[in-house]
Amino acid sequence: MDDFFTTSVLVATAAAAIRLATPYLLAALGETIGQRSGVLNLGVDGVMLLSAFFAYWTVLSTGNLWLAALVALLVGLIMGVIYAVITVFFEATQGISGIGIFIFGLGFSDLMFRQQVGTPKPVPRLPSVNIPFLADLPYVGEPLFQRSLMTYLAFGLVPLTVVLLNKTTFGLNVRAVGENPQAADSLGVSVERTRFAAIMIGNAFAGLAGAALVLQLGIFQPNLTQGMGFIAVALVYFGAWRPWGVMGGALLYGVVNATVLQWKALGIIPVSISDLAGMAPAILTIGALILLARRVHAPAALTKPFSRH
């Protein structure tokens, strides 16, 4: 245990925590916007898998990381259109529709991978970008300011999402539509358009989350996410539908994940139970969820399709 509490190991663990938190944070932020508009999207994991695969395939074929991120974003938007049409215009049950999207994403990314790639080949990873001066700070420089642009983007999106939700007309519409769509409708706010837009933003974020995941790892394999999208949905509840809370959840998840990995590497956790220890983040999150989330109310219209009749 003493090996763990050394400056260099702690700094490395913190850096890993922030890196690991990035895809969760992106996906959960997107899900937050969708849920605030009253739409639960359980398909996040499927969207992440699809966008991760297409991002990976793009890097494999072109070597261009930015093109890969763009492709992932587009995949997210396409899935967003599909999900929005199903749930907003056809008013389908959101829970089941989301699971359908997940299963489609899981199966299709798997199929494409087997057809087009076959065996996993590593690709270049996202480079870290050092922020001048700040990157050289002791202790905090490495974990906070020597990260990839994707991580900066994810954390930068937190305050932007706060502003979007709380300070803009669109955000006001989103919050109103998620709580009392009839009231919004009676004032001439289009519930359909608002939810459509919220779903599109949410799926775009999920697409970026898939890109962040695969470009940090530099490799793709079937079911790469292993349920990360579902954890992201749980983190929205954990964060009580507030971007800062969601960020806290993603960071907690990253810290526990990184610590377990580090402890495995240092031999603090015996090899025999290392798989078991891998469950720690999930258990911790669920525990925290039970303790924290009961105090806050979900958006009142969450999962409820809207129609005038």
Place this chain on the structure above:
Amino acid sequence: MTSTSNNLLEMRGITKRFPGVLANDQIDFDVRYGEVHTLLGENGAGKSTLVKILFGLYQADEGQFLLRGKPVHIASPAEAIAARIGMIHQHFMLVPTLTVAENVALGLASSRRPFTDLETVSARIREISEEHGLAVDPSVIISHLSVGERQRVEIIKALYREVELLVLDEPTAVLTPNEVDDLFVILRRMADNGQGLIFISHKLHEVMALSDRITVLRNGRVVGATTPAETDRQKLAEMMVGRTVRLTPELPPAQTAESRLVLSNLTINGDAETIAVNNLSLELQAGEILGVAGVSGNGQRELAEAIAGLRPLESGAMTLNDKDVSLASTRDRRNLGLGYIPEERIPDGAVAEFSVSENLILVDHAASTFLDKGMFDEQAIADHSEKMVEDFAIKTPSIKTPTSSLSGGNIQKVILARELAARPTVLLACQPTRGVDIGAAEYIHTRLIEQRALGTATILISEDLDEVLGLSDRIAVMYEGQIVAIVPRQDAERSQIGLLMAGATD
């Protein structure tokens, strides 16, 4: 044909069909500048459909309307708002988690796009509040406001949008009598400023008090138009229903003797772990109707649930026919003679998906009369159901019809039939005629009075003050979880009860 010059709104030949129903049949209706024009009618008469067409929520199948003398077509609420039509809906159209200013700003173009401009909105709200005497703080979250204050926010929303034509769909349903008076002052002032108001209600004394003109609808048609000067409550009720009705039931003197239900120092928690009923005591005698008046949310629901056995007591005791039932199950209470008509017909009183027959035997379905060797005796159940349907004049195509397809009044009769068939000695009736048409309400009242004559002790919990005043031997007024006064029938005065409901101590 009337001249269009002084008409703000003119609707001509409006027809709207829904599958199997003709909701509006060739309706002509107009509103002048500076008047309150009331639409009066029973549930399902077509009032709401007509104003929803006006507000762009529905599209008319036939007919047209003129606004300020010009034909218009309104396809959505946004277009209605742009045409300066406002609507105050029966249920508040407010987002409870947002502030007053955010609720007002919703749907408006902002001067600081894409950001909201709540400072400007708040400033304008303060101006409107002052101008119209509508005190409200723009920065407060709606869920922290009282019902009366929320109603004020709804009016501010309309004034902010500078509506010229305001539709009020049963706006008084949740208000105390004093709040209703305040609202009417504001509405009258708006009319005096030249705005046109459409007031929808089925409360006759309110209609008489506020209206300039009254148009009565029945079964989707206009059946008459009148003014308060030319009519009275009795005539209006008859126009609405299409036959003679008895508005105030006659009540022979009560024959009270023995006590049936004794509540001693009850304290009951609400849903949010707050105290909903605080140290309440009450004694109910055989052969009397005790009315509980109060504004919704003052502990009536919790009290009713505790009496029914659906909510635990924090402290205190309760005896039913001299047996302590403080901890008894709902089944035990029922066996001891308690009948219960819950506030929510569906899902608390009846199962929507069940047939009329199934709901009629629900709760008592395990009684030996309905069983044959442990299986349902279909014939006995059918006989019982047919008899109930006939005795209680339940309008249903058959006893196998799903209960959900019945009207509110008939569902209520199904529940009443089931509860009275069990021959209760104590009857707990919560909002027994809420949302029920006049005919069914009259019938239910007759049945309650009949029970009284049979010696049943009845607690009538109702937000309809007319109902409480008309039926009760004694009126208990509930305020903030306590009974603040019990007034005998002969001393009960509407205005005084209204003050007590609003928390006035004297």
